[in-house]
Amino acid sequence: MRTPSASTARAGALTADDWAVRGLEILTTEGPRAVTIARLCRDLNVTKGSFYWHFADLEALKGSIAQLWCAQNRQQLTELAALNELPAHERLRAMTAGLIDDGAWALQRTLREWSRTDERVAGAVADSDQFVFELVQDAISELGADPRQARTRAGLLVYAGIGFAHGQTALPKPTMEDVDDLIAWLTEGS
Amino acid sequence: MRTPSASTARAGALTADDWAVRGLEILTTEGPRAVTIARLCRDLNVTKGSFYWHFADLEALKGSIAQLWCAQNRQQLTELAALNELPAHERLRAMTAGLIDDGAWALQRTLREWSRTDERVAGAVADSDQFVFELVQDAISELGADPRQARTRAGLLVYAGIGFAHGQTALPKPTMEDVDDLIAWLTEGS
DNA sequence: ACCTGAACACCGTTCAAGT
DNA sequence: ACCTGAACACCGTTCAAGT
Secondary structure: OOOOOOOOOOOOOOOOHHHHHHHHHHHHHHHHHHHHHEEEHHOOOOOOOHHHHHOOOOHHHHHHHHHHHHHHHHHHHHHHHHHOOHHHHHHHHHHHHHHHOOOOHHHHHHHHHHOOOOHHHHHHHHHHHHHHHHHHHHHHOOOOHHHHHHHHHHHHHHHHHHHHHHOOOOOOOOOOOHHHHHHHHHHHHH | OOOOOOOOOOOOOOOOOHHHHHHHHHHHHHHHHOOOOOHHHHOOOEEEHHHHHHHOOOOHHHHHHHHHHHHHHHHHHHHHHHHHOOOOOHHHHHHHHHHHHHOOOHHHHHHHHHHOOHHHHHHHHHHHHHHHHHHHHHHHHHHOOOHHHHHHHHHHHHHHHHHHHHHHOOOOOOOOHHHHHEEEHHHHOO
């Protein structure tokens, strides 16, 4: 990733990827309001003109950042799915537990926000959601639900996960005990 | 609402409320990016200095807009709760149906976004969530769930609703048939 | 009490010109 | 191919001055 894409690139020259990497770093540590062209230029020691050679506009950068995030995210989820050895029940439990105390909501929220104004971001987020949905659906299926049940219940769970990440509201935060109850109930016969 | 709050106010003078009302209009019809001080000044035929007499900064305006939205929202929900005559089952159905095809997500999404940077907005959104949660919890209770079940299941439903509003992703959009299934299943005994 | 007018800092975007 | 430098439009914020 550190090597320039084309062999003709000069020594200190930047790649579009360099901008995206630094952008994701800033987004992660300082939030969306800090991701600005002027700020990136300061960090990378170039002027704004350089940015506009690599990207059409700010939206395009957001798209690249989103793709980077999507790749990382996908890998993390794949590791999680590699818990395939565990019984489906345990897999579900691990996924929801990860959701509740993981600090990665903030990123996800911002990406969803961006996806409203940028097609590329929307695509990356949709990919991620689809991936999670299938993991959950498979787990519920293995526990003996018929296909229709597995689909609607997986949808309910995944939507609830997204809602939990976006809520952070006055609603009661589920305890691990609640989660166990819900999973047991989700995976009962109809 | 059109009459100035203080009796000492001059004829053409603006109220803080006037700014909030116009702000909510713009937010509703053109989205969050259009809600800008300069734009409001154009619409209201005043200069920016006028804005800063009424509000400390842009965040303060957002807070006022949020409170306005919260009031409207609360009233709408109360009407919905006035379906108290209907069996609880029908109430749940009406609420979820309203969620699925209502076009009011966009507003809610923006308000949640704003609530991350403004305490007042966060308060208004929390109020709204709490209100919905109690409606759902009561309905589920009436259908014979014990208090603990009612709490966790209502949480699951409400979070799923929030997630659905924020998702708009690649996930399957639930049909009304799915909703009926889920409600029936939600309100079964453990 | 309520607003104007002018200023300032900051950001996104464009583009001719450099190497 | 990759970047500088300077310009422009636009927005948020401040503040002295007006009525």
